[in-house]
Amino acid sequence: MDNSTQNNDEFELAREAVRQYGLRKRVEEVHREMMSELKTPVRTMTPSKKVLRYSMSVAAGIILLVGAYMIYNFFTLSPDKVYASRYQAFEISTVRSNSTEDAIVKAFREKNYPEVVRIHSSGADSSISATFLAAMSNLELSNLNEAILQLEEVVGKNRNLEHPVFRDEAEYYLALSYIKNRDYDLAIPILEKIKDDPIHIYQEKVDAKLIRKIKMLKWR
């Protein structure tokens, strides 16, 4: 190696030393600045933060589940489902009896619903209780429109009576019939009346949840 090449190599090494020194000092300066900025420990969490994060995750999960449940309910809700969940076949035990009523009551007790409807249609008995039993029979026979007309008649006739007959029952089943028939605007006032009436015999069966569901059905 001649002198000039050797001198050049020495010079290059010296220059590299200066470059390395300058670079390291420059990084050192930013390093100090950034380390004070990034003071918080790298990805370490205090136990309280861990608990907080875990709690928030659980809460978020619950909110998500509740939300999903509500959305599921909203889209799977149907008038038939609501009707089926609240409908209970009417029991005859409280009906007073006389000779004419006995035939219709007997048929109803035996669940001979076509016979109940026939007796009522024949005009042999147009009493409120007979009309109510006919309406209940029509509901059992899925004659929804007939049942609604008869229940409306029972409710109407009871309006001016001092001693109403099947009034509470008729109101409840009429509301359910309206729901099944998708007449939500007609069903809601009746349900609200029942809910707000502490002596209504069906008050326990009508709650805010049921009314909310009907309102949801109306919005859909």
Place this chain on the structure above:
Amino acid sequence: MEVARNRADAELLESLRTGKNVDQAIRNLYKYHFDSLGWYVMNNNGSRQDAEDIFQDVVVTFIDLVQKNKFRGESSVKTFLFSLNRYAWLNELKRRGRALAREEKFERMQDRTTEDVSSVMAGRESSAGILQLVEQLGETCKKILLLFYYEEYSMKQILEHMHYENEQVVRNKKYKCIKQLEQMIEQNPTLKQTLKNLLHG
């Protein structure tokens, strides 16, 4: 041909190569990569201080490689930094005699998609000695050489900073300083080899 994986990488590399906004580029390296790289060190028997020291070395090495066009861009900046960080930390653990079997196995499992950092890292371990060497030059020499060879100032600009009589005086002073440094390097074969590695490795 270098392929920048994304715009952020491309901007970062551009800054480091051209020397424009270098400080901001270094800040961004810390901001976006210290967290995950530090996490690696701290989860492999390292302390917070270890994580900081190793990351500083990684940043110096990375910038040096970029400025010498030795970063080929076959992987993203993040992946490359992670490889440098891993290599540097495992070397440090070995140096301390604390390398765990798991870590050694990890080291052997070189990720084929990343650049092989061992070649570019070879001989860099003792670069800390360079700092001491340059410090020994004294404040004036250190300043003149840094301004000229690192900051790439002209003689005229150096004159404004150093308050010498004229440019020739600065030129003479710079010549003496670099000669002094050459002699100091000549007297330290280990350091000379390190510098050769850094320059040509």
